[in-house]
Amino acid sequence: MECRDMLNAQAELWNLTFSFLKSMTLKCAIQLGIPTAIHNNGQPMTLHELHAALSLPINNKPNLWRLLRMLTHLGFLVVQDTSNNKEAVYDLTPISRLVINKADSSSLLPFPLAMLDFTLVKPSLYLGDWFKQDKLENFQMDHGCTIWELTGQRPEFNTLVNDAMTSDSSLISDYIINDHGNVFQGISSLVDVGGGSGSVAIAIANAFPKIECIVLDLPQVVGHLPTDGLVKFVSGDMFSNIPPANAVFLKWVLHDWCDEDCIKILQRCKEAIPPRDAGGKIIIIEMVVGSVGSMHRESQLLFDILMMTLVNGKERDEEEWWNLFKEAGFTSYKIVASLGVRSIIEVYP
The missing domain is CATH 3.40.50.150 (Vaccinia Virus protein VP39)
Incomplete structure (x- = not known):
């Protein structure tokens, strides 16, 4: 096996090894109420707005950005156009809409x-x-x-x-x-x-x-x-x-x-x-x-x-x-x- 193939295989091995963190990221997003916060806001939200809405400690604002980056990568959230140096805004996708905390029985949360x-x-x-x-x-x-x-x-x-x-x-x-x-x-x-x-x-x-x-x-x-x-x-x-x-x-x-x-x-x-x-x-x-x-x-x-x-x-x-x-x-x-x-x-x- 060539070195490039081994390195690619190692990356795939790591993806399989750490796949459980996809589930834990999902659980964290639901427990924090990220989909519900965006839904209740009525429009996409910036990192600053989400941080305030979730009432998180100020020290965890950079960590929230890292969490949102992963959720976006997984297709759980979507980032809208950030051209013209505007702050990124995060919106719901069909997946995250399923776990909005609702009073009725339509949520899969x-x-x-x-x-x-x-x-x-x-x-x-x-x-x-x-x-x-x-x-x-x-x-x-x-x-x-x-x-x-x-x-x-x-x-x-x-x-x-x-x-x-x-x-x-x-x-x-x-x-x-x-x-x-x-x-x-x-x-x-x-x-x-x-x-x-x-x-x-x-x-x-x-x-x-x-x-x-x-x-x-x-x-x-x-x-x-x-x-x-x-x-x-x-x-x-x-x-x-x-x-x-x-x-x-x-x-x-x-x-x-x-x-x-x-x-x-x-x-x-x-x-x-x-x-x-x-x-x-x-x-x-x-x-x-x-x-x-x-x-x-x-x-x-x-x-x-x-x-x-x-x-x-x-x-x-x-x-x-x-x-x-x-x-x-x-x-x-x-x-x-x-x-x-x-x-x-x-x-x-």
Whole structure:
């Protein structure tokens, strides 16, 4: 290898080594409230204006500039024209607009804050050790319990995880209902398995009033929620029993589990719905690895490593999905890859 090639390879090695600092830079920007400050200002802001708006110590003004430089490099912010020796002004991009702190449910801010919480980041530090172990989940090896057990033990962690899932559900439900509402045609009842606080089920019930919507989740997730609202909340275990309905909805559930557990969940789903000629089906929102272009492939592969890190699950390609469906007793499926990195999968008994 020539010297130039070695130096270029070293630079790439450094980029990989320090990629975690991209995540920490993102977390810092969110915690400081940089996107929210620019949004509330109503127009782009200079370094001086941002420093004042964020109420930071004067000694950290040069460090704020360095942070903004990195955020601009990452495409999180954009610098507007600085010609004529004018001071640079920083504006939002589509990415940073997603994490503005808003009173409504349109912000995705809870998701990166949860994923970058030390409780969820720490297990990734021990992946090498975990590979040398036998059967024990990585998260369990580090924390002494599974992630689901920890949500039951620590209410603040449970809230952190649920808020993250709710923020994602609020975004994705709009696209499903507005662009793919046909998947709900002919359905009179639907069970959202692992539906959390019910944001997706509520959106479906509002858009399709004739559909009776039920949310099934763990007691620590739904036990405190009202039972007389637009949707019905049921505490339970999807491995044991799923309430009967025309359709079962599974958003980001199956990727949390190994193949054996997924087959069990799918079998409970099959028991809950009528035959296909009576309208029975499962609607799954998950990643199908390789179903989208190269722009999203890295996201899919990163999520696969995340599943390996936190739970005993994985992201699957189409063949892996079909193998699960067959093992669980289903006869056919249809994939629509139009939800960014995720797809809508309809599965029929």
